[in-house]
Amino acid sequence: MNAQTTENSPKIKRETKNKIRVEFERTSAWTRFRLKFLTGNAFWKALWWLFRLILLLGISYVILQPFYTKIASSFMSREDFVDVTVKLIPKHPTLDTYKAIIAESGYFTALLNTAVLSVSCALIQTIVCSLIGYGFAKYKFKGSKLLFFLVILTMIVPHKTLHLSLFMKFSYFDIGFGDWGLLNLLGGGISESFRLINITSLSLNNSYWPLILLSLGGLGFKNGLFIFMMRQFFRGVPDELEESAYIDGYGPMKTFFKIIIPISIPMMITVFLFAFSWQWTDSFYTTTFFTTTGPKLLPNIIMIPRSLDTDYAGKTLFETAIRNTCGLLILFPLIIVYLFCQRFLVQGIERSGIVG
């Protein structure tokens, strides 16, 4: 036995601490090369490889080209828009557009406000959606199917349908619906001397409350999708994990926070990033709940700075470029986040395994 292994074992050529180089018989390099690359099959494979590469490069170009045009045009000066020879590279590069927008639109205030809003909403949404998703994935109870259908319903009702009623709901905030609200009944419904609270309704517009309340209820932007994703993810978590926790005397809540949360951090990061970036670029809720008198948010900075607002030949182009520059300024923090976190995003849905 021992002798055999020493006989058959390859000859050691060189041995260092970590590496070992051994000698063994192989088919010659030329034969290997011929068999691998000089057959008809290999030719078609190479052709297919080339075709695929070109296709992927082309589509990548289609995706990235508009970004390039935006970036290039944001550095162009006024003359460049009149000059027909200027195509993709600015001839007189300038930072004037950026300077004017940042100076006149209150960019940094808007950035800060939006960051606070997005981070808080995304955090709440992540936690709430994972709680709800866990409930749907691991517990069977009466009405769970109906409830899940309602989750899907919140996903498919377009938010434009609810535009007016959402606005009304939070301008005259009340618990209950229509005239039969709790505040209305307590405050206005009964005669004045019996009033418990001195307000008939509460306007929550121009504050962060509408969005935070929506997030708390798992009703924020695309939260149905997040709940769905979390549910699919938790379905893949083996039940034995919880069972062993139960045996150790943990309750469902403690199990969730001590056992399940730690193993689902990557998935939660994915959901957080989705929630964060969609909230960041959201224009529906921000235009519904915030007016010009409210806190300045990123959608408000899309405007033409007064110092750049002049009549000249390339005006329409120039204004489009300015608007695009505003867009770039809005996107800038997101791009940085994306560069560092894209692997979470790309792996996230794969990990959740939305299968059937």
Added chain:
Amino acid sequence: MTNTPTIKQSAAKKQSAPKKEAPRKIISLDKKKARAGWLFVLPFVIGFLVIYLPVIIDSIRYSFCEIKTLQGGGFRLNFVGLENYKEALTEDPDFVRILISGIKQLVFDIPAIVIFSLFMAVLLNKKMFGRAAFRAIFFVPVILSTGLIASIDASNIFNSHMDGIGGIDDGSGSSGVTEIVEMADISWLFSNMAIGTELMTYVTDVVNNIYNIINRSGVQMLIFLAGLQSISPAIYESASIDGATGWETFWKITFPMVSPMILVNAIYTVIDSFTAESNSVMQYIDQVYQKGGQQVVSTAMSWVYFIIVLLMIGLVSGLLSAYIFYQKRD
């Protein structure tokens, strides 16, 4: 004769004996579990009852009412019946036209997006040079081209002017692809093949809207990728041992295995594209909303739209679920 019933009885007794004891325990555990389940989904239940349900009911109510804001704060509703719907469907000059064209667009987009994303997912699933980079790039639009940016892009007259290379549509509407198509005389080819002009216009439309389609198929692609990765490699291995070609493998293995994802993606595409900012119907509804005094009409319009799209989701899932193959899992 005498023996068998007793055996049966005893067997029945044996079976029923643990059942008699078990029920209380099982039910209590079930109840416990159900309570925990309710606890977990409680945020949604409360949110739905306190915010969402009233909002939906109000929205339906508003679509039947005329709204008047009072000066001291608050508002008054006057019930007007189907007046708003009548105005949306018969009096408004553009709504029906835009609605029909929007739905037509949606019908065209669903197969294009689903097929494209399946194709790209199959391409990106193979191990290859730069796969991670390509995946990252293909996913850019999901994050960066939504909401605000999409609405900026929607009014971008810009790329057509600045585009130095030409030939590829950049979301600006007018594109060079049409020229290429004309140059290559694809239309002539199609008409000679007697395929019919509808298919030809469809194909050229898809090519023209490639930017749009790529932009909107990011999530779908990922869903397909997830599905593709869940297929066991053993199946492919046995197929290749049996001598199946790549083409056969795709149609006989990959396609049936990802067919549940096709349904998911078709429905997701419908939902995603009809709630998108760039959707023409949505834009029109928004325009009407902003006009002032017309908010209730816009609400009525969006309910009409919602019902039509709901019908469409039903239709799509009904059509597709007949052809779906579900792998049995245990």
